[in-house]
Amino acid sequence: MTRIKQFDLPDLGEGLTEGEILKWLVAVGDDVELNQPIVEVETAKAAVEIPAKWAGRVSALFCEEGAVVEVGTAIIAIDTDPGAGDLPDRPDADEPAQGGAPGRTPVLVGYGPRTTAAKRRPRRTQPSATPAPAAQDLFTPAGVRETAPAAAPLAPAAPVAAVIAGPVLAKPPVRKLARDLGVDLHVLTGTGPLGSITRADVRSAIETPAEPDVRFDASREHRVPVKGVRKLTAANMVASAFTAPHVTEFLTVDVTRGMRALDRLREQREWRDVRVSPLLLVSKAVLLAIRRHPMINSSWTGDEIVVKDYVNLGIAAATDRGLIVPTVKDAGRLSLRELADALNELVRTARAGRATPSDMSGGTFTITNVGVYGVDAGTPILPPGEAAILAFGAVRETPWVHKGKVKARRVTTLSLSFDHRIIDGELGSLFLSDVGRFLADPEAALLAWS
Known part of the structure; x- marks a missing residue:
């Protein structure tokens, strides 16, 4: 039976389809009790605290604070039997992941199942002698020590262009920002780790180069997200x-x-x-x-x-x-x-x-x-x-x-x-x-x- 249970963002009612992670109330390694508040989420209606569905130990947080998450997306993993010994931080491969499709086995923090059809990240081919790069878009809360040293990341010599014909590498918040601003991710060049597209890449795509005015530059502007x-x-x-x-x-x-x-x-x-x-x-x-x-x-x-x-x-x-x-x-x-x-x-x-x-x-x-x-x-x-x-x-x-x-x-x-x-x-x-x-x-x- 699966020890590692993934907790999906629940349907908070009133037709709400997404929520913003305002604040994590727990960190990786923390022991939690049943119904203990674990995260504060802001919806279009209110800010609410969501309780844990199981008692156990937090093994992974899948979303950063500030991320906008769709209902049904995994946000946290809890080891319901932490005293049984070390296991890989994922559900069994033969069992359906919580809220996901059968056979889906997320192994990285930040890679969670969805209730909709699976959309996999593009895989990049590496020479057999080269170690796999560490995932640079993982969310590890401040103050939490890694249990094992991560492999050294492979930094590209130059920004990697997103492949037009296939899916692009970008986090869900970046994808949402692109949708809100009307930016096509397929035509952008990613400057993030492994060529991923960042918020800065999306924003720079809509900025029209102009003669700079030192009196009224961006340093004297304050942007408030509409959410x-x-x-x-x-x-x-x-x-x-x-x-x-x-x-x-x-x-x-x-x-x-x-x-x-x-x-x-x-x-x-x-x-x-x-x-x-x-x-x-x-x-x-x-x-x-x-x-x-x-x-x-x-x-x-x-x-x-x-x-x-x-x-x-x-x-x-x-x-x-x-x-x-x-x-x-x-x-x-x-x-x-x-x-x-x-x-x-x-x-x-x-x-x-x-x-x-x-x-x-x-x-x-x-x-x-x-x-x-x-x-x-x-x-x-x-x-x-x-x-x-x-x-x-x-x-x-x-x-x-x-x-x-x-x-x-x-x-x-x-x-x-x-x-x-x-x-x-x-x-x-x-x-x-x-x-x-x-x-x-x-x-x-x-x-x-x-």
Whole structure:
């Protein structure tokens, strides 16, 4: 029975097909326990820690930190019986490798099986008296000693051109970079070990030689890779903006009474250990207004409009990884205290970068709190599959006509964007007006709507 088990990058749900290795939590030679976190992976939805499927000793890491790996690709090998003596670091040749085809026997770290058809690296013919070169693209974590000296690599005297007629020698991250930039690997000359094509080779292929400008050279530029959450957000926003006909309405509201109501809530003994923010008041206003206008909480499928009787309330949050929208599930069923606790936990999880794909799926209505940045209003883009999104602006002390006199009042602006295929101007206006009425006087609204 195979001792060396290869662990494939699992399907993390929500249709995700790849993930980036953010950080290895183990190294070659480490002993691991069942369900011990072994690697942190970033998907287009979230950063998650993946646990070990078996207990044993890490015998190989197949991917570098920063590598983008397809679901089903082997990322680590674990010796499940390290006390049984030394064995080659590979599965038995007669058994199918984990996630691979029968008979495939990877013997080098960095050469793992795939669930798709096997694509072998090109073999280079060497004279019989010449020792085989050591694989230069292996990933050996810093601080890990080699158990045996590696054979000296054969460095080519000059860069080796990739063979046009056959497959090229390049790592998966390099291949992905080439696809993203539209570069044909077959026409490149590899400058890496054994003639392999490197990231630098791909990037140099798209750089147009030009007269250098010493004032504005590359040393004064910073390139940010578009990947993970940022890449998915960009794709979703483009798809939404050019699919759903957006309409945005604005409403400026005197929320002085609403802010005083929050102050009174904070003073109550059972609320003194709870963070009470204006976002809580806005969230409650949205939930009550949706109850009065259910069509706001719907989605367009093309053949029908799906109106949901539950509200998964999304809260847009800016993080180091980009914009994410975790959701409070079935928020309409929560009490005000439960809603406050859920919002606070959601914010903590998002800021810590620990929101899971499940946390960010299934949203039906979204609030984006632009006011925390001192912004008054905006025209938010609908999250895919949702009919409306509300932007909550900054609460400012403003000269305002109140009871016939100009007084300093606390005022905010609400911006509602909605899908005009589902929501017409009347419905959007009524919903926005109800949200504003609640914020202006929560106690009166609750009495009127109960």
